[in-house]
Amino acid sequence: MAAAERNIDRMARLVAGTEVRLRPHYKAHKCPELMRRQLAAPGTAGAACQTVAEAAELAALGCADVLLTNQLADPRRVAELLALPPEVDLGVLVDRPEQVDLLGAGAAAARRRVRVFVELDVGLRRGGFDAADPDVAVAVGAIEEQPWLELAGVQAYEGHAVLEPDVELRHRRAADAHALAGRFRDRLARLAGRPLVLTGGGTGTADLIAATGALDEIQCGSYVLMDAAYGRLGLPFEAALFCVATALSAHPDGRVVLDAGMKSLSGDGLPRALTPGVRVLGLSDEHTRARQAATVLRTGDRLLLQPWHVDPTMNLHDAVVVVEDGRTHTAPIRGRHAVRAG
Numbered sequence: 558m559a560a561a562e563r564n565i566d567r568m569a570r571l572v573a574g575t576e577v578r579l580r581p582h583y584k585a586h587k588c589p590e591l592m593r594r595q596l597a598a599p600g601t602a603g604a605a606c607q608t609v610a611e612a613a614e615l616a617a618l619g620c621a622d623v624l625l626t627n628q629l630a631d632p633r634r635v636a637e638l639l640a641l642p643p644e645v646d647l648g649v650l651v652d653r654p655e656q657v658d659l660l661g662a663g664a665a666a667a668r669r670r671v672r673v674f675v676e677l678d679v680g681l682r683r684g685g686f687d688a689a690d691p692d693v694a695v696a697v698g699a700i701e702e703q704p705w706l707e708l709a710g711v712q713a714y715e716g717h718a719v720l721e722p723d724v725e726l727r728h729r730r731a732a733d734a735h736a737l738a739g740r741f742r743d744r745l746a747r748l749a750g751r752p753l754v755l756t757g758g759g760t761g762t763a764d765l766i767a768a769t770g771a772l773d774e775i776q777c778g779s780y781v782l783m784d785a786a787y788g789r790l791g792l793p794f795e796a797a798l799f800c801v802a803t804a805l806s807a808h809p810d811g812r813v814v815l816d817a818g819m820k821s822l823s824g825d826g827l828p829r830a831l832t833p834g835v836r837v838l839g840l841s842d843e844h845t846r847a848r849q850a851a852t853v854l855r856t857g858d859r860l861l862l863q864p865w866h867v868d869p870t871m872n873l874h875d876a877v878v879v880v881e882d883g884r885t886h887t888a889p890i891r892g893r894h895a896v897r898a899g
């Protein structure tokens with residue numbers, strides 16, 4: 558926890574003295590205990606989340622400003638979101654006019670104000686309008702017509718840039734995305750006749766955003782625990798999440814088999830072994846295959862693995878073991894899967 562606290566402090570110091578606000582992303586870890594500490598950091602505007610189940614956890618934590626950085630296309634999910642305690646200020650993304658109609662109907666039924674953020678695709682090719690899509694104006698018009706919806710801002714997540722290891726390329730890609738997003742926000746603000754918030758960003762672009770002020774908010778997620786993917790970037794955040802594995806067999810030819818696989822660690826990349834001289838080669842369901850040059854690990858030895866990707870790793874577990882002030886306790890991970898019939 559001390560490492561996570563230092564990361565929280567470093568991110569807060571990055572934006573100190575600027576107009577940029579932090580919006581930590583709950584999806585990174587889904588751990589209320591961690592998020593409580595992140596929300597207490599100076600310069601924090603509220604939290605971001607990716608699912609309605611996560612939004613419910615944030616509401617239960619007492620977070621007063623929750624931005625769902627996703628679209629909703631199912632009236633049942635809209636109703637669930639709008640059933641959260643009324644004191645929570647809710648924001649939702651749209652990138653199609655149809656979503657506005659759905660959200661507007663739900664908001665009217667719940668008699669609840671909802672802040673709407675128009676998502677712009679700035680290069681990730683996931684969610685978001687193309688800037689030139691004529692339906693942007695249609696969606697903005699539809700928001701303005703809905704009595705319970707308020708056009709609040711623009712979402713522009715430069716996910717294609719955040720993990721680029723080459724810092725110049727990362728910053729160039731991000732700066733291009735920010736420039737596009739800034740022009741788009743200004744256009745929508747003119748249509749709306751009032752200032753709009755520009756939100757986006759992530760761990761890998763937080764330094765640039767803090768320095769330029771190009772976005773109003775940083776939706777920083779991974780920074781608090783970090784992972785091996787981000788570890789390659791030389792960012793000012795340290796590893797705070799590890800999986801303890803045991804060497805099931807250490808063979809004389811250097812092969813080592815560990816008892817943690819894709820059911821404990823994200824399978825979209827290889828974890829990093831913290832023991833020097835041990836290199837991870839592959840993951841299967843319940844095993845990690847590694848190789849050691851000299852005998853640093855013997856059968857039965859334990860070692861630490863840093864996951865490749867924090868979000869899907871945390872999503873595999875019910876709880877994390879927190880080490881704090883020389884003591885341990887378990888902290889639940891909540892809001893993972895909402896299993897629903899129908």
Ligand SMILES: Cc1ncc(COP(=O)(O)O)c(C=O)c1O
Nearest residue numbers: 582626714759760776777778779
């Ligand atoms: C919409 C959105 N915002 C913010 C983030 C957080 O990014 P990071 O973990 O790089 O801080 C993500 C991560 O995928 C995201 O999808």
